[in-house]
Amino acid sequence: MDGALPRSALAALIERACALDRRIVFLTGAGISADSGVPTFRGPEGYWTVGSKNYHPEELATFAAFRRMPETVWDWYLHRLRTCRAAEPNAAHKSLADFERSTPRRFLLITQNVDGLHLRAGNTPEHTFQIHGNLEYARCSAECNKDLVRIPEDIESATPTLPTALHCSRCKAPLRPNVLWFDECYDEERYRFDSSLSAAQHAALLIVIGTTGATRLPQMVVTQAVYSGLSIIAIDPYANPVTELVAEHAHGVHVAARAAQAVPHLVTEIRRALA
Ligand SMILES: [Zn+2]
Structure with a gap:
């Protein structure tokens, strides 16, 4: 449904879901951070140039590339990290943090974003599954321990030699x-x-925000929710495989809107229904 929120269908879905004593699960993708200015990973400017060669994310974001040229891969990650650190959480991130603060027992967040903006907005690691990791941290590539090391702010470059702090x-x-x-x-x-x-199987309601389902786990989460008969709301300005799946689902609604506009309103309505 384009334009305005499909009021009656949404209200009915929220009522159906909130009657269950289960969690409201949010699944977020790049679309929620686009409103904070974080560029889409696969966007047209997504490549990384070294000398005369353009690398695409699918080439650089691999363990094989890291083994071959750790300095180059790190330079790309340091660049992305600087972009994410310069970005600020937007109204959608903040409303999810407010939701967790007010109703932690009913809240769970699954995010495919590695930008760390949900945690910076105030969501806690206990209630936030970062299913693709977090750019803010590094770990031993030899797996000698499981510790996460916060990447220092003052590392400018990893070429030509990998700095001591990245060992x-x-x-x-x-x-x-x-x-x-x-x-x-x-x-x-x-x-x-x-x-x-x-x-996804045991939620009262799944809310999918700004993800096209291009990666496997987000796709499985949505499919699992459909098969389990969950109420599902998808928020994305554009139709994509996930919004189409949700729109065809008996208990699904696609809200065609940007995250920063639609999510705060939706969270307010759910909190009101839960109160
Ligand atoms: Zn080690």
Whole structure:
């Protein structure tokens, strides 16, 4: 449905969901951070130039590329990290943080964003599954320990030599960004794979914000929710495979709007229904 919020369908869905004593699960993607100016990972300016060669994210965001040229991969991540650190959480992020503060028992957030904006807005790691990791942190690439190291603000560049701060303090192997790469698998320990699917199965309501379902776990979360008969609301200005799946679902509504506009209103209505 284009333009205005489809009022009656939304109200009925919220009423149906809030009658259940279960969690409201939010699944967020790049669309929620676009309103904070974080560029889309796969956008037209998404490539990274080294010398005369343009690398695309699918080439650089791999363990294979990191093994071959850790300095170049780190330079790209440091660039992305600076962009994310310069961005501020928007009204949509803030409304989700308010929701968690007021009703933690009913709140869960699954995010595919690595920009850390949800945590900076005030959501807690306990209620936020970062299923693709977080750019703010690094970890030992040799897996000698599981510690996360916050990347210092003052690292300008990783070329030509990887700085000492980007080496493991114990085994001296290079640190790697704490993100899931294209040639790696989801797991529970780092990326909350099983917990995310379980949450989608047992929620009262799934709210999908700004994701096209191009990656596997977000797609599985939505499909799981459809098969479980959950109420689902998708917020995205444009139609995509996820919004189409939700719109065809018996208990689904697609709200065609930007996240920063629609999410605060929706959260207010849900909190009112829960009160
Ligand atoms: Zn190590």
